[in-house]
Amino acid sequence: MLELRNVSTSYGPVGMLRGVNLSVGKGELVCLLGPNGAGKSTTFKALAGLLPLDGGEVVMMGQNVARLGTEKLAALGVGFVPEGRRLFPTLTVRDNLRLGYRASGCAIPFETRLGLIYELFPRVKERMGQLACTMSGGEQAMVALARALIGDPQMLIMDEPSLGLSPKLIDEYFETVARIHAEGKTVLLIEQNAETALSISDRGYLIVRGQIAVAGTRAQMLADDTIQHMYL
Amino acid sequence: DRPTVKIGFIGPISGGNAAQGLGAKNGFLLAIEQANADPAQPFTVEPVVLDDASDPQTGVSAAMKLVNDPQVIAATGHWNSPVALATMPVFARFQVPLVIWGAISPDITKQNLLQVTRVTPTLLTENKPLAEWAVKDFGAKKIAVIADTSDYGKANADAFNEFVPASGGEIVSTDLLPVGSTDFRTILTALKGKNVDAVYFGGVITEAGILAKQMKEIGLDKPMIGISGFYDPEFISVAGDAASNAIVSYPSAAQTPKLAKMEADYTAKGFAEPESPYTKFAFDAANIIIAAAKEVGTEDKVKLAEAIRSGKFDGATGEITFDANGQTQTPIAIELKTVRDGKWTTYTKP
């Protein structure tokens, strides 16, 4: 479903990603871990086509992202939760969701999908008319995930979605992701919260200073020295 | 080989008033070309055309540029009075003669600077006979005054407001609008109730055309009188049918054979821009400078200024002499013009 081949990027003269290889197969839940500033969000931007690549290529749903353009990805059935949620601040929650829905070209009626979203996040239902910028941090996180999910995507790509959630919500959030995955969706989860993230993942990658340092199945990852040292 | 001297021209050749400046510039260039064609002329004149963009500061820079060029013997300049008022001290300080071709504020010659003369009549000279004619001959006892808030418009309004009561008429109202106004309907509507005999407009072409048009539209079918500021073919094209309500004064002495020749030459030359009301003044200004320079030479600019002031010139606008303040004394008995069949023609009493 997603493959990064030998991807390199830079910010101005400063190199960031160096030869990153990463793949997510259909129905897999893969997590990408890494310390602060390692290049996780940069990987997100690169695979979404938001950053020009210095080298390598990104293939998503069988299509070359650089050639296709970021705009087309949502319609291929990919839902995004960017770092920091990035809701549209002066749009209402409903409009934020509608944009996510329209982008997907989903055939199921909006209201039906909305019903499912309400089940996942009852809070969102209460706040449909509120401007996104006046929501609390956690509420924004819910809307961001809702916006990615509402178009019934086949694959979800999330950059630190659990940031700022209360412990209870984090649990629920990961449960939700696990459930979505169980329903057959492919997920790439970029996380800081290594333990919890690994607990629901099939496979994982660790990125350090712009390079993939460790890759493997959940068990391999959990047993890895570097990861042990870093997180556990 | 004859020596080359330079004569400067300054006017608004870009921006909103470019039509005035470009027409005048062409008159200036025409005069110089014709003069240079004369083998008897002891020098060749090189024209220097500079833009003042109707902006005093740009005007001063242009003036500085001219006075700083030792080859420039004199200049003619300006359509906007504020620009002229700003550059005059420069020309005076550097003793370079300046003949004003288009700025008509009375303040300009009031200062009586030796270097500054003006070939256009001030608006006082034109408004007085017009006011007298309007009240006494035309029988317009109640007149409404509309003008723009530029110095030109205001000075016109002031002058007319002074001369009409002096002639026994009454000014019903005075309205001044910023230049660039395109909607006179509100004040015209108010005038409708006041039973005026005529509307006087102290402004220039664009606004005059709009005013005439809107007077007709509103149903204020009264004569619209004014001085030569909008005596221009462009006025007719803007005002359309409504132009026939206009009666303007025009300095009658100006209808000279020289003017006819200049107009013919202008057309023959095929300038990109049409003639403007000030073409002839710039034309005369250039010729006056050249004539004076022929007389006293091009070396001494003070002498040149004196020669311009004291000389007598036969120009397209008539015989030109300057009064003690440097203002042209060309007599202006006015002639009245109105529009018939889409052309300006002499006004005759119906």
Add this chain to the structure above:
Amino acid sequence: MMSTALLDLKGLGIRFGGLVAVDGVDLTIRPSTITCIIGPNGAGKSTLFNLITGIYRPTSGQVLLKGEDITGQPAYRIAEKGIARTFQSSRLFDDLSILDNVIIGMHARTRTGVLTALLRPARAKRELEACAVEAEEILRVISDELYQRRYEPAGILPQADRRRLEIARALALKPQLILLDEPSSGMDDRDTAALMADIRRVMADRPGLSFLIIEHDMRLVADLPETVVVIDYGKKIAEGPFAEVRLMPRVQQAYLGQKAVEHA
């Protein structure tokens, strides 16, 4: 015990239209203490901070700082009086250098006005240089990396460093009370541990300084504060040591969830 209270909230509340975001909160903070505020998302924690620091004007209740009523005073006044804060989504002066960000934190403690700046430049400069020295010291203590990068614009810093810099800026005010809104969010475990160490060190360095911290990270909440305050739907529902609070069914149900309780 009026005299020992640093900050006293009395029935503090605000409503946005129909929504009562904070509802009659009473809270007392004594000097040299750390208090954590926890509560579900949208409970009104950040709003409470905004009420204390003068960003919002309360619709009911009072804020007392050392017994003085500061309710509804403009934000800059409250900062001058010694309350510093950080923001949930960090707000740095992005186009200014890291060092300048810290120096600006000293604004309330410095005096140069326009006239001094214009007429007595040496004095103005000396003041600023002194600030720079102090700011460097603060940075060095908080993070040597930030110190090394002090002339780079704050805008290019990664999340964790942004939070650290915000804390450094808050410290620069030499406040009596620092409010931190989710300081560990976006930090990895190592950084969080460093953060806790920093807070402890600062507490030791500056007698009298108190912290009021909003947090979702239970490791921090379990370790750091003496008192934990739980807020739900704008109301204070519990207060006490974390060991006690976490056992309350209401807190578990509203906030902690099952798993966290098992883990903790």
Add this chain to the structure above:
Amino acid sequence: MDSLFLQYLLNWLVLGSIYTLVAIGFSLLFGLLNVIHFSHGDVSMIAPFVALGSLQFLLGITSSTVGIGPILLVLALAILVTGVIGIAADRLVISRFRQAPAMMALVATVALGTVVRELIRGFYPQGSNPKAFPSIVEGFVTLNSLRLPALPVLIIATTVLVIVLMAALMQKTPIGMRIRAVAEDAATARLMGITPSRIFAFTFFLASAVGALGALFFASYAGVVRFDFGVQLGLIGFSAAVIGGLGSMTGAVLGSLAIAGIETLVQANMADGASYRLVFCFLLVIFMLCVRPSGLLGKPVFEKV
């Protein structure tokens, strides 16, 4: 009804309509896209010149008077061309300042305005002169027992129609939402399947086309057009959009009516009022913004921290 009053009323509404059409463009570009397009007035003012030019061309080939069909064609062409020029202005100049501080775009568009004006002046035949502009319709219409001049009625009616259409477009279609999304966060908008460049093109086209209609009405109502008329019209349109509250269509209408209203009032009732027209207009602007700092209908955005 008192004919004087009626005349004032009509005049107020017509001015208000024209200002509205220009203000809508500002409101769209400025309020939704956050683009400061100070040359909007000048770009709009291209339309009357396109109309005049093509009319002359038509008259040249048919050499008789033109009927209503061709006139509509000419107007449509003018609006279309102006809309496309709006897109070009964005592509060539304004788009280069997307990431830059807002003031850069503002200064660049002020310069762009001069370029547009000077291009018309220099390259339209005798462009420095004022050009007579025909009335789009002549004659009168009778409403009940009221005999009203046709042009004002046409202007007011068309404007109302345009406002209704625009409101429907913004509310019934997702376009308004998409424009906002692009303005607020172009990168995330792309993740939501929106192509920012298309949204920009669409918005600039719409704003310029509606502005073009305003300029055509303006020229027709004044009876004349000159290359530099766009400056003042732009300034007033901008003011109307701002005091109405940027981004709000209704606000643009209210702001325009307020400015047109004070103009009409001052000129009708105050001695010397006409010369102080602009003074009063802009005093109103200052006053309104002191009282309502985000405009009449602008939402004061709470900063959530």
Add this chain to the structure above:
Amino acid sequence: MSTTLTQTANRTGLPASLVVTVTEIAAAALLLAFLAAESTVMVVALLALMGAIFAGLQLWPQLEEVIVRAFHDARALATALALIIILIYPFFLGNNTYALHLLIVALIYSTLALALNFQLGSVNIPNFATGATYGIGAYTSALLAINFGWSFWATLPAAAITATVFGFLLGIPSMRTRDSYLALVTIAFGIVIQQLLNNLSWTGGANGLVGIPAPSLFGHSFMSPIEIAGRKLPPQANFYYLSAALLGLAILSAKRLHESRVGLAWNAIRADELAAKCQGINVVWYKILAFGVDAFLAAFAGTIYAFYISYISPDNFTFLVSVTIMTMVIVGGMDNTLGVILGAFLLTMLPEKLRVFSDYRLLFVSVVVILFLILRPKGLFPQRQRHYGEK
């Protein structure tokens, strides 16, 4: 001191004093050539040269660093040399009063641009009323001089105080309005002032005020030439030195404010108003202060302009003048003193030098401005970080 900076500076191996001397003399010479250029070829060639210089700066940012570093290291030399160049500059112009005039106008506009920079650059307040405060200064001093016979030196502070009061007044709406809304308030204020100057009779109406007397200093009239060491400088030189002194004052104020707590507070407000408030910065006061400082300096510039030209009219203080000043700041580089001055010089000289394009002058000037903005979007010289505790 950032390490990268030092390394680059050292790598060139050039002593700072040499870099400073060469740069200043080259800049002065370039300006001189530009001032003297008359022919189209020369003007175009010089423009191309300037374009090349900026292309160079764009391609090798280290170049800028080296120069900036050198100026920093050899500050005393740089200042002294600059002062000397400014003092002797008129002698190189011979009797070219036109060039001197352009310099005066450029100096006055530099001051105005620096004044605006206090708001636009430091605080990011879009103030479109600098032209108006400039006008208020000019009219106040002209009216005092004409009607009450005040001397130039007496009108100077009076004008400054009057304008500052207006500046503060204008600052009041800034308490509540922001961004484009605030921009419109200042636009409206500027237009109201300009229209009032035009309509009121005691301001001379559209015709303006004629006959503002020349200043004099210790019995030396500014209308008479200066004689130094047997060499005569035209009377304009008086005003040249006066406006250079004014610009010096403006630079000094800018520098002192920038290097103090005040400048830092302004920058903080520019970056994030709300966060600034929470650091104890009285945002409203600092904003109003910026308006006051702007008006104060603009009034000085206005007074000098009025006495120099000896005539002022409302046309000098239009909205477009404010926009021009703003363009200077932005083209030059916000919050960078050198950049702002360069912007002012460029935008005063450019229209004059493009006179060769006759009636397409305005068109070319505007196109060049747009190109500058596109090609160097951060301004000719972008804003720089403060450095502390060096030397």
